[in-house]
Amino acid sequence: MTAKPERPASSPAQALPVxxxxxxxxxxxxTAGAAVFVALVVISVLLPNLSPGERTSFVFTGALLLGALVLLSRPKVVADETGVTVVNIATSRRLEWAEIVRVNLRPGDPWVFLDLTDGTSLPALGIQPGIAKQRAISDARALRALVDARSGSEAEGSADTDRNSGDSGDAGNSGDAGNSRATDAD
Structure with a gap:
């Protein structure tokens, strides 16, 4: 195991990576994937009238289901000094702090959405309120605080002040709106 924290602190000046x-x-x-795999392997061993091909198909089916559930458990969001890496089910995308305009988690959203400077929105499946709603809300707020702190400092130091000041202004204004949306989800 690595020493990096899994749960973020509430201050934006926290240790990174998070x-x-x-x-x-x-x-x-x-757990479900492992249980299904073990059950299918046990069934293939215990059924006496199965041919080797049928036994193999049971094991292969269990491995296939386990693989699908492992793939579904892959999502995460990693924030470090230079930006954010969003790992979703089948894709991974690296973003610089300045590329993120807003962090959204509105009531009813299945996961966090990151509004980007190119006008698109990127789903971040690593923060989802499905089972642990309060944790997802606090994680979204922590990521929003990191984005606000990192994007603001990069905008001040950038040579392209017109573009970045507009971005940091959007992040500041929408951060407040996004914060109230996250509060509504309580």
């Missing part, structure tokens, strides 16, 4: 991931959802998926 990893946000739905721990309970991950535990449920991995």
């Amino acid at each position: 990893t946000f991931r739905p721990a309970r959802t991950r535990a449920v998926l991995l």
